[in-house]
Structure formats: C-alpha cells, structure tokens
Amino acid sequence: GQNIDQPTEMTATEGAIVQINCTYQTSGFNGLFWYQQHAGEAPTFLSYNVLDGLEEKGRFSSFLSRSKGYSYLLLKELQMKDSASYLCAVRGPGGSYIPTFGRGTSLIVHP
C-alpha cells in the first residue's frame, strides 16, 4: 500500500516563497506528481519527478528524494491566484500505474 502525508493548510504572503512538503511510504515507486486544484475546479498538472533532484518550471519547482520518501513543491514570487489546493500523488509499481493522491495542502496567499 501507499501512505502520503502533506500539511493540511499553509498561509503565505504575496511575493514570498513557500515550500509544500510531501512524504510518502510505498511498497514501490514509479514517480511523483504535483497537481494544483482551485476551489470547485479540476486538478491541473504541475510537475512529475521520477529521479532525485530538482525540476524547475517557471515560478514552480519540484524536488524529489527517493531514499527519504520526500518531495516538495516550491512556489516563488507568490501571487494571489496561487491560492489553491496542491495535491501530491505517487505512482506505485506494477501494471496499473495508478497514482495515489494525498489529501492536498490548501495554500492561502494573502496581500
């Protein structure tokens, strides 16, 4: 099975940097995803990590350490529109490739 932990809620100030952590325990590992979900809307893909290290994409970066079962999503130059839920998902081994989602971190950006 898989267990994914991320903080329930975080707050940050516009223009600042915030790091959202995700830890996981899995019987196997085949990649980690981050999705953004605004209230009442569908999740949208942000990043995918399968190897250790940092992947940068504009204001968003995602880091993975497989040995530690740990990932983080780094958001720079925060904007009000970044207020959303951020979902960490881990894909396990085997033929199903089904990703297991964490419960999400609700990020509130205030002026």
Place this chain on the structure above:
Amino acid sequence: EAQVTQNPRYLITVTGKKLTVTCSQNMNHEYMSWYRQDPGLGLRQIYYSMNVEVTDKGDVPEGYKVSRKEKRNFPLILESPSPNQTSLYFCASSLWLENNEQFFGPGTRLTVL
C-alpha cells in the same frame, strides 16, 4: 480545443435510481479513469481503463460500473445510488498508461438523497 467533458455537471437524485455520468475526451487518449473527491479524503480512483474493452478496479469500485466501448467515452454507472456516493466526481485521461500528465474533466457534483 483539447478537453475532457463530463455530463451532467450537477445532479441531485434519490436512493436507488440508476444514473450514468458521461465522460468524453477528444485527444485520442488511451488511458481513462474515474475519481471521487471527498473532504478530508482526497482523490480516490474508482475505475480505470487502459484501452477499449479493457477496464479494471481502482481503490473504491464498490457500487460503480464502467464501460469502454469507444476510445473517447468512459461512462460511470451507478446502478443503485446510495447517500454515501454523494461526492464530487472527476474523469481523467492521458495519452497512454505511462504518460505523466492526466487531464481532468470539470467534475460532476452528485447528491444522493
């Protein structure tokens, strides 16, 4: 426009009345799946399909059925809905099983009274 569509977007029904939520994608994706999202529980996969006529159970399949007769469509069927199936449902698709990015539909908010 490349997209995943779901219908209806909102539905209020009563216990035991069969219903179908449709899902369609226009991206020629092979892999499609259904999720439900509940407060405090996150997204949980109900069923998935790797291609036409190939479907399999996800984490919470009880009370649901699916079919994949055409590549673009993946309907979710609730034969006898119950109040514990009140939830927000998302359909998703990706180009193939190993593809990293899933595209989600807009969601269907279902209430079973």
